Amino acid sequence: GAVVSQHPSWVICKSGTSVKIECRSLDFQATTMFWYRQFPKQSLMLMATSNEGSKATYEQGVEKDKFLINHASLTLSTLTVTSAHPEDSSFYICSATGFDSYNEQFFGPGTRLTVL
Amino acid sequence: AQSVAQPEDQVNVAEGNPLTVKCTYSVSGNPYLFWYVQYPNRGLQFLLKYITGDNLVKGSYGFEAEFNKSQTSFHLKKPSALVSDSALYFCAVRDFGSSNTGKLIFGQGTTLQVKP
Numbered sequence: 001g002a003v004v005s006q007h008p009s010w011v012i013c014k015s016g017t018s019v020k021i022e023c024r025s026l027d028f029q030a031t032t033m034f035w036y037r038q039f040p041k042q043s044l045m046l047m048a049t050s051n052e053g054s055k056a057t058y059e060q061g062v063e064k065d066k067f068l069i070n071h072a073s074l075t076l077s078t079l080t081v082t083s084a085h086p087e088d089s090s091f092y093i094c095s096a097t098g099f100d101s102y103n104e105q106f107f108g109p110g111t112r113l114t115v116l
Numbered sequence: 117a118q119s120v121a122q123p124e125d126q127v128n129v130a131e132g133n134p135l136t137v138k139c140t141y142s143v144s145g146n147p148y149l150f151w152y153v154q155y156p157n158r159g160l161q162f163l164l165k166y167i168t169g170d171n172l173v174k175g176s177y178g179f180e181a182e183f184n185k186s187q188t189s190f191h192l193k194k195p196s197a198l199v200s201d202s203a204l205y206f207c208a209v210r211d212f213g214s215s216n217t218g219k220l221i222f223g224q225g226t227t228l229q230v231k232p
Contacts, residue, residue, distance in 0.1 A: 004159075032218055043206065043224045044160075093159050097218050104150070105220060107159035 003027055004096050006108035013084055014116055021079045021111045023094030029074035030096035034105060035067075038091045050077055084115045118143045120209050122223035129197045129230055137192040137226045139181075139207030148210035149190045150220065151181055153203045160206065166190060177201070197230045204228075 003026040013019050023033055032051050036044040048064075050056040050071035058064045066088075068080040077096075081088055091112055095105040119142045129135045141147050148167050152160040164175025171183045181192045190207060204227050208220040 006159075034219060041204070041225075041227070043222045046219060049219055091157070095160075104162060104165060105218070106162070107152070109159040110157065112157065 002098075002106045004030075004094065004106045004108040006092075006094055006111050008111060009109060010112040010114075012114045012116065015085050016083055018080055018082045019084055019113060021081075021092055021094075021113075023077045023079070023096070023108050025075045025096045025098070025106070028096075028098040028106075030077070030098055031074065032097045033071055033077040034095045035069060035077075035079050036093045036095070038093060038110075040091075044093060047079075081113065084113070086115045089113055089115045118209055118211055118221055120207050120221055120223040122205075122207055122226045124226050125224075126227040126229060129228070131199050131230050131232050132196050135194050135197040135201070135228065135230070137205050137207075137228060139190045139192065139223060141188050141190060141207075141209050143209055143212075145212065147190075149181075149183065150208040150210075151175065151179070151190075151192050152206045152208065154206065154225075155203050163192070163205075197228075199230050199232050202228055202230045 005024045007022045035047045038044050047062045048056045048058045050069050052071050052074050056069035071077040093110045095107045121140045150165045151163040154160050163179050164173050166173045166183045174180045179194050204225050206225050207223040211219050211221050
């Protein structure tokens with residue numbers, strides 16, 4: 001149980017285009033989803049927290065107009081990187097918590113974004 | 117502010133020997149502590165957590181961790197290391213800040229290298 005998927009697992013795009021990453025909880029209802037960014041061999045940097053049906057809460061320094069987060073249902077959250085640039089290239093990871101797992105986050109496998 | 121520190125960037129151990137990956141924390145109140153493991157280009161996998169109860173917590177893949185309140189530590193241990201344990205390990209503490217969304221604060225990560 002408690003499986004979180006991400007799609008796509010990797011994506012390459014041209015500078016200036018937008019990319020959408022999906023995060024799904026497959027066997028539980030995710031009341032809260034988290035989006036992280038990770039650079040090689042570094043820790044996870046929390047970008048934002050989203051609760052189903054409400055606006056995401058962004059961490060300080062994260063551009064909300066650039067990283068659009070939608071959490072429209074209890075099983076799906078999306079992160080859209082708008083007008084992507086090479087410096088946005090990174091590993092993006094989502095996680096989720098449910099009604100019965102409030103203390104534990106379940107992580108997706110991550111999405112590797114490369115912007116050319 | 118709550119924080120987690122992993123003082124070692126890398127830990128090297130021979131296969132079959134015991135391993136320890138260190139973690140110290142700073143929180144106000146009782147800590148909720150977690151250990152996760154990350155294999156290359158993958159998301160994080162949950163190993164174990166301490167919320168309350170016995171100070172020695174047993175988790176997945178033969179790992180355990182000892183909560184030490186006086187030393188504010190939560191070191192990860194395994195009696196006999198395997199080459200397949202080689203990965204990046206993260207200690208985390210739950211942030212009970214004003215938003216109380218269940219977000220985690222991660223340490224900087226420790227690379228475990230187990231040599232045959």
